[in-house]
Structure formats: C-alpha cells, structure tokens
C-alpha cells in the first residue's frame with residue numbers, strides 16, 4: 230500500500246528540536262503517526278474541554294505547537310519502549326490507536342487518562358508548565374492505558390495506589406533520567422524539585438513505609454500518596470540501599486522493570502492490595518530469574534524494607 234508517512238521537525242516546550250512521524254495528504258501534514266501500531270494521533274482542545282478536539286495539521290511539516298510536539302514525540306517514545314523492551318504492541322498489546330490531546334482547559338494544572346485517551350493541560354506557568362513536556366508524565370499517562378488492559382487495577386485505596394505506582398515506575402523508567410517524576414514540568418521557575426521522588430518519597434509528602442500509609446478518603450483513598458511505598462520498593466530493588474534497617478542489593482533498572490511489568494501483566498488483578506503485590510512481584514522475579522535468585526531476594530528485601 231502507499232506509505233505516505235513523513236518525517237517532520239518541531240520545537241518542544243523546552244526549546245529543543247525533535248523529529249516527528251507525521252502523515253502527508255495532499256499539501257497538508259497531520260500529526261498522525263501511522264508507523265506505530267494502528268497509529269498515534271495528536272489533537273488540540275484549543276483550551277476548551279471537549280475531546281479529542283481537532284487533529285493538528287501543518288502546511289510545511291515544521292511544527293511550532295510546542296506542547297503538541299512533545300506529546301507526539303513522547304507518545305512515540307513510550308510506544309517504542311513497550312514494543313522494544315516487552316514486545317507489547319501499544320496499550321492493549323494489539324496496536325491500539327493512541328489519541329493524545331494538548332491544550333485542554335484553561336491554565337489546566339493536570340493531565341489524565343480518561344479511559345480512552347491521554348489529555349494534557351498547559352499548566353498555569355507557575356505551578357506547572359505544559360504537562361506533555363515531561364517524558365515521564367506522558368509515560369505515566371499511557372501506562373494507565375496499559376494497566377487498564379492488563380491488571381485493570383481499581384483507582385482507589387491500595388489497588389489505586391498500585392495503579393499509581395506502576396504508572397510512576399514505568400514513566401520514570403521510560404525516561405530513565407533520574408528518580409523523580411514530573412521534574413520537567415513542576416514549578417518551572419524553581420529548579421531541581423519535582424512532583425514525586427521514587428528514591429525519597431517523603432521529600433514530597435509521600436510515605437516510604439507501609440505503617441505510614443494514608444488511610445483517609447481524599448484522592449480516592451490517597452492513590453497519589455500511598456504509591457510512594459511501592460515506588461520506594463522499586464527504587465530499592467533497582468538501585469539498592471538500606472532502608473528501615475533492611476539492606477537491599479540492587480539489581481538494576483532493567484531487571485527491576487521487567488519484574489514489575491511481568492507482575493502487572495501476569496499476576497495483579499483489579500482488587501490486588503499491597504500484600505498481594507509483594508507476593509506477585511516475588512513470584513514474577515522467580516519466574517524470570519529463578520527461585521533462589523539474587524533478583525528474587527532483592528524484591529523480597531525491598532518489600533520488607535518498606536514494611537510489607
């Protein structure tokens with residue numbers, strides 16, 4: 230069939246130049262990547278709130294909508310991560326078309342997966358800049374889609390905190406820049422801070438041990454708070470360290486993320502709680518690396534270190 234994809238260029242939110250896979254039809258180009266699964270399409274909501282909004286087009290394939298450039302490029306990078314590392318074809322494993330919308334709402338200080346697509350606000354420029362400007366955030370949002378098609382963890386209480394943690398863990402690992410989440414978009418005028426830290430969750434008011442978990446009802450039972458406990462376990466398994474008197478020998482990000490991905494795909498269910506996640510992750514490590522492996526030991530110790 231006629232391959233009419235094109236390679237465009239664009240400027241990202243942070244002023245960098247990125248190459249983009251687009252589609253040409255006639256004399257116009259669309260932010261439509263037909264080379265990845267059934268496609269990646271990037272839209273603008275034009276600062277209103279109807280979705281998906283308008284598919285972005287351009288006359289010369291040189292893209293200047295910075296939030297759209299980052300959303301399109303980072304969705305492609307996330308697709309490539311799942312395909313190249315786990316041989317997973319898009320969110321559902323069957324090439325599911327990925328729709329992404331930028332410029333949602335007015336100065337909207339958030340981003341989300343709505344069960345069908347990913348959506349990014351522009352931020353207010355003070356608390357946040359455009360949410361698509363951070364690869365770990367785009368990876369986080371798309372991972373909610375992967376979770377929906379795998380463990381389908383409920384979005385409340387402990388299952389919800391697992392949902393959040395796995396989204397942070399995959400997003401952070403897709404970027405593999407540091408142990409922070411959202412550092413490229415959070416408080417653009419203050420360097421070095423972030424929305425969350427996987428290495429030290431308490432830095433941003435998340436617990437790093439089970440006994441400190443939040444048990445109230447805010448934020449669907451603290452899904453963005455208690456995720457810190459699981460994030461910390463992942464960090465310890467990957468990087469190693471001593472926490473609450475327990476020493477973990479790190480196995481590296483690559484092995485750690487393979488174990489967590491396998492846990493998500495093969496063991497977790499919609500109502501899995503933290504104790505079940507511990508058992509499942511240890512089992513996934515044994516499946517992948519052996520019953521008495523250093524990897525299984527690292528997972529066991531990491532969960533013990535966070536009080537599970």
Ligand SMILES: O=C(O)[C@H](CCc1ccccc1)CC1(C(=O)N[C@@H](Cc2c[nH]c3ccccc23)C(=O)O)CCCC1
Pocket residue numbers: 338339340341342366369370373393411424448453
């Ligand atoms: O995907 C998620 O888990 C978050 C989705 C939040 C949401 C849920 C339902 C409808 C609308 C928005 C979005 C992100 C998040 O963690 N949001 C947190 C932190 C946050 C973002 N903007 C805020 C403004 C005020 C307070 C907290 C926040 C939250 O919504 O709690 C993930 C990565 C970055 C943004």
Ligand SMILES: [Zn+2]
Pocket residue numbers: 369373392393396
């Ligand atoms: Zn999330």
